[in-house]
Amino acid sequence: MVTALDGIDARFERATFTAVIGPSGSGKSTLLHCAAGLDRADEGEVIIDGTPLTGLSERALTRLRRRRVGFVFQAFNLVAALTAAQNVVLPMRLAGRKPQAGEVAAMLAEVGLADRAGHRPGQLSGGQQQRVAIARALVTRPAVLFADEPTGALDARSGAEVLRLLRSAVDRHGQTIVMVTHDPVAAAYADRVLFLADGRVVDDLTGPVGAEKIAVHTARLEESAR
Structure with a gap:
């Protein structure tokens, strides 16, 4: 039997940006999937916005x-046959909610794609597709947005644009974000960095943490994991 997560106790405060980083196989994605209710933990409790997931x-x-x-993944997961605007409105439709006039257009404008509302994913660059995915994740104003390697498929410039958007969502709108990443530069955009190894939280840094310090911590974890 493999223990993917081992006694993790973590709380993510409102209007904060947390990065989860660690070596491959450390449990980063499993933590995100359990916290988001995509996977059910064998024991323990997950609470989202005051609602326990156990028993639902x-x-x-x-x-x-x-x-x-809200969810943002490395693969953009857009529906190829839908326009950018239609992709953004999709979660609202699935939730049985009708968007207010101009709501979707405003969301696309916020991610810098006001002039791309009628474009389909195949007509957009990778960075633009990920920005559509962010707009789609934020349009319902979720209690928490989970991002799994959101810059993993992007070049450095597009990745930086995506990270600035996530940072802005926290600073301007009080969004709560939990992001899994392997990249110390990406993790440096967060207010807090959780370091995982062997399914456990082995370090928890808060406040401005530079990419160099994060990289040193990550290198130590990778070395000890060999």
């Missing part, structure tokens, strides 16, 4: 995710 039916869990949780 799959239907109730799906409703909670649609209304209170």
Whole structure:
């Protein structure tokens, strides 16, 4: 039996940006999936916006995710046949909510894509597609946004644009973000960095943490994991 997560106790405060970093196989993505209700933990409790996930039916869990949780993944996961605007409005439609006039256009403008609303994913660059994915995740104003390697498929410039958007969502709108990354530069955009190794939190740094310090910590973890 493999223990993917081992006694993790973590709280993510409102309007904060937390990065989770660690060696491959340390449990980063498993932590995100359990925290988001995509996977069920064998024991322990996960609470989102005051609602315990333990005991919820799959239907109730799906409703909670649609209304209170946003997701951004390395793969943009846009629907190829839909325009950028249609992709952004999709989670609202699934949640049975009708967007207010101008709401989707305003969200696309916020991510710098006001002039791309009618474009389909195949007509957009990778960075633009990820910005559409961020707009889609934020349009429902979720209690928490989970991002799994959101810059992993992007070049450095596009990745920086995406990270600035996430940082802005926290600073301007009080969004709560939990981001899994392997990149110390990406993690440096966060207010807090959790370091994982062997399914456990082995360090927890808060406040401005430079990429160099994060890289040193990460290198030590990787060395000890060999």
